[in-house]
Amino acid sequence: SAVISQKPSRDICQRGTSLTIQCQVDSQVTMMFWYRQQPGQSLTLIATANQGSEATYESGFVIDKFPISRPNLTFSTLTVSNMSPEDSSIYLCSVAVSRGRGDEQFFGPGTRLTVL
Amino acid sequence: GNSVTQMEGPVTLSEEAFLTINCTYTATGYPSLFWYVQYPGEGLQLLLKATKADDKGSNKGFEATYRKETTSFHLEKGSVQVSDSAVYFCALRDSGNTPLVFGKGTRLSVIA
Numbered sequence: 001s002a003v004i005s006q007k008p009s010r011d012i013c014q015r016g017t018s019l020t021i022q023c024q025v026d027s028q029v030t031m032m033f034w035y036r037q038q039p040g041q042s043l044t045l046i047a048t049a050n051q052g053s054e055a056t057y058e059s060g061f062v063i064d065k066f067p068i069s070r071p072n073l074t075f076s077t078l079t080v081s082n083m084s085p086e087d088s089s090i091y092l093c094s095v096a097v098s099r100g101r102g103d104e105q106f107f108g109p110g111t112r113l114t115v116l
Numbered sequence: 117g118n119s120v121t122q123m124e125g126p127v128t129l130s131e132e133a134f135l136t137i138n139c140t141y142t143a144t145g146y147p148s149l150f151w152y153v154q155y156p157g158e159g160l161q162l163l164l165k166a167t168k169a170d171d172k173g174s175n176k177g178f179e180a181t182y183r184k185e186t187t188s189f190h191l192e193k194g195s196v197q198v199s200d201s202a203v204y205f206c207a208l209r210d211s212g213n214t215p216l217v218f219g220k221g222t223r224l225s226v227i228a
Contacts, residue, residue, distance in 0.1 A: 033215045042205060042220040043160070092160070094215070103209070105150075105216050107160040 002097050004108035012114045020079045021111045023093030028073035031096040038089045049076050083115045118143045122206045122219035129226050137191040137222045139206035147208040149189040154203045196226045
């Protein structure tokens with residue numbers, strides 16, 4: 001399995017500011033993903049972040065708003081830029097680990113962001 | 117594209133009742149199918165999975181069978197407990213190293 005930690009666990013931020021969320025994995029993984037879970041909603045994929053390449057963003061998400069770094073195989077950051085109240089969500093880091101037939105995907109505990 | 121549709125919640129059941137949460141999917145390839153659970157105040161956990169047609173995933177008394185002919189992966193449990201109260205997400209992963217695609221989630225409340 002993979003143990004994932006995220007920092008901060010929660011934060012309350014002012015409109016117009018930026019927050020960087022850190023994701024640390026206890027093993028080396030190639031594929032890392034960032035999801036958003038808005039209040040009462042399902043998980044929506046923001047981007048895929050593979051080490052050594054630019055992050056790939058899903059429709060509706062752009063690099064200027066959600067810049068991602070992936071400096072090595074155990075760490076990634078997601079920045080939520082120029083925040084507005086609509087960005088209030090739980091942001092989750094996830095990794096895929098090979099398990100024989102297919103991959104298994106593990107999730108971090110999430111970062112609960114509230115924007116005032 | 118790939119998508120997952122699961123029954124709307126919330127679902128409220130009495131303890132020891134039978135549970136079914138419906139899930140159907142649309143995929144271009146031959147996906148693996150998953151059920152994840154999110155207990156109150158906790159992170160997302162894998163509950164069970166099935167990687168090919170007719171496979172049955174099971175865990176903690178929950179079961180789901182991969183039905184290719186009906187593109188379904190319904191979650192069932194014969195006798196629910198209060199501790200099963202949580203949000204349940206059906207998800208799929210297409211072949212290869214692609215990320216999970218989730219359904220909207222179904223909130224289950226079990227009352228004593």
